[in-house]
Amino acid sequence: MPELSVAVFATDKDQRTLLQVMVDGTSVARTVCSHSTMPLAANDPGIHKTKALSPDVVLVDIAINDEVTALRTMQFLHQEMPEAAVFAVGPMTQPQLIVNSMRTGVREYIKRPTSTTDLLEAFVRLTATRRKAGRETTKKGKVFAVVNAKGGSGATTVAVNLALALQNAHHNTALVDLAPMGHCALHLNLRPNFTVTDAVTNLHRLDASLLESFMVRHDHGLQVLAGPAIPRMMEPSTSDFARLFDTMVGMFQYIVVDVSSRLDGAARLASSLAEKILLIAHADVASLWSAARVAQYLGENGSRERFGLVLNRYRKVGGFNEAETEAAIGAPVLWRIPNQYFAVSAAIDRGVPVMQQGNSEISRSIAGLAEHLTKDDLDVKRSAWSLFKTV
Ligand SMILES: Nc1ncnc2c1ncn2[C@@H]1O[C@H](COP(=O)(O)OP(=O)(O)O)[C@@H](O)[C@H]1O
């Protein structure tokens, strides 16, 4: 992840120190200057120094009992340094203060007390937006996160087959197994020597070639970063995962992440980086009830509009109202995958996914999902066109 430079403004000494420590603790950003005053005019010495450093982020702590000054400062900083993103830190209990802050041009309003994760997520969002803006030149890969409403809904099955479909159609695809216990390698009959944990714990020296050595290659070139075979006591931090994904988006065109039932900072990070979050559910009450809760948890950091519901093992049944379901979960039904128990369970047992077994109703469905997810991609469109021309 490219390092972001941060200028901190906080009148309270303890809060200023705390914010600096937390900014530096994210590992994706570092404090370049900090100020105890709230600049309001161009002749303020603090503003001169800050402008000279041209920070990516200006973090302003809204002091209790002096909200008005903080608001004026934020507006001033936003005008003086339009290239920098202004982040406010303040209480969540005053909606009007949040609204007023946003009106000054603040990009993120972060709750106080603040955690390193809150800051990290805001930094990741900023980097992701900037990346999107500069995609034409930087060309980073796209992440698709696959999450289940509850265990057994089919997240791993969809992730594995979707990754194969993307690899078949466009090449340069990776599958990352973030599930609490990794099953992807089993589905693909692979015997990995390393796992995601090895990759993230070696991040201080992680580069593309080292990361590749932690991955295992499947037929036709799909690269797999396997999950742990035993649940881990010690989990790497969210910022470690952020670095992993940053390296991966520079290496692969598509990255499918099997999140399965994982619900923690890493799952949230994968969701906030993802182009689409595929929420795999069955069309029954318990599954849809869970789906709504999972979407709420993973979508708290603003990824709600990127959720798509995938109804797995789908059959038309009376009484199931799709529009009501979409409204209750707050996500549209993106895809329906047919119920093919024998084909799917035999595929898992043999370690040969349905996508590899040629034409079937389920492989067509998943290939269709891959096509749907990539339909707006510039280079995908181009290759489809040239294929068409040669016919
Ligand atoms: N489309 C499908 N049709 C029939 N059975 C399926 C389908 N998708 C998944 N399954 C079955 O559901 C079980 C759980 O799938 P899995 O992908 O492991 O779910 P999750 O990762 O969400 O826990 C698998 O053993 C598989 O046999």
Ligand SMILES: [Mg+2]
């Ligand atoms: Mg799974």
